[in-house]
């Protein structure tokens with residue numbers, strides 16, 4: 300998916316030092332861009348766009364970046380002294396994420412040979428400060444990465460930003476389909492869909508269940524049979540489940556038909572995510588008509604999440620969109636990600652933890668072992684039925700979870716570092732799950748999450764780090780609060796109070 304994207308590199312220069320200097324600057328820049336691309340550390344290709352030597356050239360390249368759908372962001376570097384007033388008009392129009400790279404072509408000072416020519420070609424210490432000032436003065440949101448361009452740690456910061464910029468670009472034409480509404484009276488998963496589109500880019504549409512039925516009717520039995528075979532080959536299961544004369548086989552078969560129905564709808568509408576509501580599976584008598592979903596499409600949701608479709612249960616469109624973005628950022632990384640829900644507490648003093656699950660909808664990308672396909676009775680929702688699902692537990696290890704809530708005058712991103720631990724077997728709760736201790740500890744982590752107004756739904760990843768979410772919040776221009784090993788309730792409350800003041804009075808975050 301990153302192959303469809305590119306990041307543009309623009310080098311700031313000027314003609315003060317003569318044409319020869321700019322020629323040298325240009326060749327250094329090319330070498331650096333090639334070096335970054337060949338490092339193997341960047342997921343998105345960097346394309347060198349030349350030196351910008353005047354206000355008109357800066358503005359032209361920024362406008363071109365805005366208009367090129369492949370370009371997901373701009374890296375600027377002031378090789379030499381690039382007077383920052385040159386950047387005002389370009390920065391005013393730039394609508395793509397910006398990374399200001401404070402680096403230098405040359406690594407160490409050549410003490411014996413250094414002269415004024417060297418200075419003129421290695422002047423980022425000077426030029427990047429000038430550029431930094433105009434960004435600060437104009438309140439331009441950006442990431443500043445500082446370090447030597449060949450250093451893998453420095454390249455790692457660029458890589459994080461590239462992944463976030465890709466998720467951001469992906470969200471700008473994201474459509475989320477809601478099958479059914481929120482659960483009645485639920486506040487935290489709801490919010491302002493208009494503001495979400497203005498601020499975060501994605502669009503949320505409602506689709507009545509009746510509009511899903513033509514996709515259902517178009518699914519071929521042969522395709523369902525084949526998908527059921529895939530299930531049996533991919534997942535552990537009881538041999539008896541393969542007996543086509545049993546009710547449970549029929550439940551698996553109907554689940555496969557639900558998956559094919561939903562995927563066909565998502566492809567046809569171009570949607571990147573969807574929500575369901577367990578109280579709304581279409582007002583039809585499935586047993587009588589043979590049309591519609593005879594069970595909550597949990598297995599379908601699990602598998603579609605693994606494929607990258609955003610998913611939010613109970614109408615939670617914000618989580619559906621955020622999960623899709625997490626999945627994009629996670630591409631090519633090893634740990635996996637999932638939509639999760641705080642389910643029940645395990646109160647054990649300092650070792651207290653939270654069981655993360657859902658009725659069914661947990662993504663198998665986080666599974667510690669091959670998932671198991673099982674069918675059990677599910678008594679929730681108006682269509683109580685034996686229901687197919689993948690059962691597994693999440694891997695132990697460190698991860699991070701995030702949610703976005705609507706505070707009325709702004710969106711707040713809440714992020715919590717978590718430590719996943721091994722759960723005990725739960726023979727009477729056959730659902731996919733994970734068990735974690737929020738950092739810095741259960742008491743502080745859960746208290747802070749609740750003080751911030753966080754959801755019971757969140758989007759979890761083993762691979763992302765706080766830096767991803769800092770970059771995301773910076774690009775989106777939304778508040779972020781982070782609960783980590785250093786959090787105390789006192790300092791966290793102070794962060795929330797500062798956010799109230801900043802977002803109540805400062806409208807520059809809309810730039």
Ligand code: MN
Nearest residue numbers: 612613640756
């Ligand atoms: Mn839920």
